[in-house]
Amino acid sequence: MIFGTGILQGLMVTLKNFVTSYFKAPDEGGIFTVEYPEKRLPEKERFRNFPFLLYDKNPENLRCVACDICAKECPPKCIYIVREFDKDGKPLKRPAVFDIDFTVCMNCGICEEACPFDAIYMDHEFEIASADRHAKLLYHRDDLLKSNEYFHKIRPTDASAIDARRREAEEKKKAAEAAALAAQKAKEAAAAQAKPPEPPKPAAGA
Amino acid sequence: MTEKTFSLHGAGDMDTQTLEINIGPQHPSTHGVFRMNVVLDGETIVSLKPVMGYLHRNHEQIAENMSYTGSMPYTDRLDYFNSMSNNFGYAMAVEKLANIEVPERAHYIRIIMAELTRLVNHVSVIGFLLNDLGAFFTPVLYAFREREKILDIFEEVAGARMMCNYLRFGGVKYDLSPEVLARIAGILKKFPKFLEEFETLLTKNEILCMRCQNVGVLPAELAVSASVTGPMLRASGVNYDIRKADNYSLYERFKFRVPLGQKGDVYDRYYVRILEMRESLKILEQAVKEIPAGDIMSKKMVPFLKSPRNFKPPVGEAYARVEAPKGELGYYVVSDGTAQPWRYHVRAPSFINLTILEDLCIGQKVADAIIILGSVDIVLGELDR
Ligand code: SF4
Ligand code: SF4
Numbered sequence: 001m002i003f004g005t006g007i008l009q010g011l012m013v014t015l016k017n018f019v020t021s022y023f024k025a026p027d028e029g030g031i032f033t034v035e036y037p038e039k040r041l042p043e044k045e046r047f048r049n050f051p052f053l054l055y056d057k058n059p060e061n062l063r064c065v066a067c068d069i070c071a072k073e074c075p076p077k078c079i080y081i082v083r084e085f086d087k088d089g090k091p092l093k094r095p096a097v098f099d100i101d102f103t104v105c106m107n108c109g110i111c112e113e114a115c116p117f118d119a120i121y122m123d124h125e126f127e128i129a130s131a132d133r134h135a136k137l138l139y140h141r142d143d144l145l146k147s148n149e150y151f152h153k154i155r156p157t158d159a160s161a162i163d164a165r166r167r168e169a170e171e172k173k174k175a176a177e178a179a180a181l182a183a184q185k186a187k188e189a190a191a192a193q194a195k196p197p198e199p200p201k202p203a204a205g206a
Numbered sequence: 207m208t209e210k211t212f213s214l215h216g217a218g219d220m221d222t223q224t225l226e227i228n229i230g231p232q233h234p235s236t237h238g239v240f241r242m243n244v245v246l247d248g249e250t251i252v253s254l255k256p257v258m259g260y261l262h263r264n265h266e267q268i269a270e271n272m273s274y275t276g277s278m279p280y281t282d283r284l285d286y287f288n289s290m291s292n293n294f295g296y297a298m299a300v301e302k303l304a305n306i307e308v309p310e311r312a313h314y315i316r317i318i319m320a321e322l323t324r325l326v327n328h329v330s331v332i333g334f335l336l337n338d339l340g341a342f343f344t345p346v347l348y349a350f351r352e353r354e355k356i357l358d359i360f361e362e363v364a365g366a367r368m369m370c371n372y373l374r375f376g377g378v379k380y381d382l383s384p385e386v387l388a389r390i391a392g393i394l395k396k397f398p399k400f401l402e403e404f405e406t407l408l409t410k411n412e413i414l415c416m417r418c419q420n421v422g423v424l425p426a427e428l429a430v431s432a433s434v435t436g437p438m439l440r441a442s443g444v445n446y447d448i449r450k451a452d453n454y455s456l457y458e459r460f461k462f463r464v465p466l467g468q469k470g471d472v473y474d475r476y477y478v479r480i481l482e483m484r485e486s487l488k489i490l491e492q493a494v495k496e497i498p499a500g501d502i503m504s505k506k507m508v509p510f511l512k513s514p515r516n517f518k519p520p521v522g523e524a525y526a527r528v529e530a531p532k533g534e535l536g537y538y539v540v541s542d543g544t545a546q547p548w549r550y551h552v553r554a555p556s557f558i559n560l561t562i563l564e565d566l567c568i569g570q571k572v573a574d575a576i577i578i579l580g581s582v583d584i585v586l587g588e589l590d591r
Contacts, residue, residue, distance in 0.1 A: 004412060005410070006409075006411040006414075010411050014344055017403075044358075044362045044365075047365055048365040048366060069513075073276070075272055110276065110514070
């Protein structure tokens with residue numbers, strides 16, 4: 001082979017690619033990058049970036065019960081939770097402080113996996129760059145709150161599946177409660193029948 | 207730099223001195239924060255000391271203070287080009303330790319992912335090698351175009367392009383949908399065409415041949431005695447591929463060959479990688495076609511998805527290795543029966559393959575040191591851990 005043929009053939013390849021990049025479809029050799037801030041590629045549903053806290057209907061009604069499981073499982077330990085207490089010092093089932101340090105978070109998704117209350121999920125938000133690390137990138141509870149509708153918008157499949165599962169669990173719980181209540185009532189009724197002459201004291205809890 | 211003395215009369219008795227220079231740590235051709243301390247006589251390399259540790263992040267110690275699953279996302283960050291095969295090795299080690307069976311479908315998914323990773327790694331490393339040679343960014347961008355398609359699949363399946371965190375002990379995190387499988391099949395159809403184009407661009411290119419042939423020759427004996435693995439070793443003509451030697455996972459079900467080089471020069475290392483990609487495509491085709499239906503997680507391990515901290519393997523030790531795109535990637539895990547490994551060690555192929563760098567470079571020109579390093583294929587995340 002004549003010296004230089006390889007180079008010429010190679011140059012033909014670059015020429016071909018140069019031309020096709022203008023006229024072909026993206027996966028046929030055309031340009032497949034987009035000019036980012038103006039145009040965007042659709043996000044994949046499973047894409048995960050940083051976690052957010054989910055609430056139903058209104059932000060007061062957040063699902064997180066401050067059980068601290070995610071904070072324990074988080075590999076770089078970037079979640080910090082303090083439980084809320086009411087006036088009498090009784091612990092409430094919600095966090096007073098829920099901080100996630102986004103500079104430490106490594107987007108692994110283990111918090112989402114571990115949470116038993118479907119309260120924390122991975123977000124699609126990625127434009128969070130900031131020059132002020134402490135003020136802007138340490139996310140507090142209220143910055144993290146997002147609605148279930150938002151969850152449905154970014155991850156429809158997962159959200160529907162989780163909602164369905166929650167509803168089912170709710171119904172089961174309700175049914176179980178109703179059954180328990182009925183059983184209790186029946187028991188009380190039986191007890192009441194056993195000693196009828198007593199003056200009708202209101203049965204406790206009935 | 208030492209001072210030079212020149213005498214103007216007669217080149218014969220001209221004083222020469224060696225010159226010590228540092229290549230790196232902030233140098234694009236060192237593929238990360240890596241420094242080569244080179245002593246030059248003229249342009250010829252007299253000695254070369256690799257200096258590493260700039261990216262040391264205490265990976266092993268961190269893993270010893272963490273639940274077993276907690277280290278999985280950290281293994282992504284070892285060789286950040288190939289997070290899937292990193293996950294694979296670690297999952298295998300822990301499965302061996304705790305004696306966990308993996309369902310067949312999960313094995314197939316793992317193999318598909320590992321081989322896709324190999325494609326990603328090899329196209330990029332060839333692209334970067336060409337960058338080092340001075341073919342500035344054309345080949346690497348062609349390579350990245352193909353890589354992008356595969357990363358899209360990773361994103362769709364695992365949620366992240368590079369830090370996949372996809373495997374779990376006893377299986378994988380998410381199932382592959384039929385659409386994704388169809389897309390993988392689509393990529394497999396187009397990939398050979400791209401490889402052919404890539405080869406027309408490169409394989410017979412006279413400049414590439416002149417720069418790469420007979421440069422940085424690694425004799426088979428040296429490769430074996432320095433425990434070099436992966437494409438480096440096979441380019442020197444040693445037939446050793448852990449997929450064949452260990453038959454781990456379900457690799458014995460797939461038909462593929464192990465491409466070997468003859469001389470062990472930079473060109474062979476380049477070409478072995480091209481051939482390996484073709485073999486990977488064969489494995490992928492078979493896997494996508496034959497993937498069985500079924501579970502993706504072993505039943506025993508499903509509860510631990512929700513509570514990694516309760517996963518306590520029995521007392522013992524295990525070493526598992528996979529043929530990562532860069533070589534033998536091994537994980538050594540010792541359990542003392544608690545939720546954290548007592549000892550955790552990574553045998554990183556980048557690190558061990560780099561030990562022979564000086565032998566390859568002595569006597570070569572300084573420009574060749576760059577491409578020799580490029581052909582060794584290192585990633586600093588794994589090298590320094
Ligand atoms: S987000 Fe979930 S795991 Fe974390 S504290 Fe709240 S309820 Fe518990
Ligand atoms: S994504 Fe991972 S690193 Fe980030 S908060 Fe959740 S568990 Fe922690």
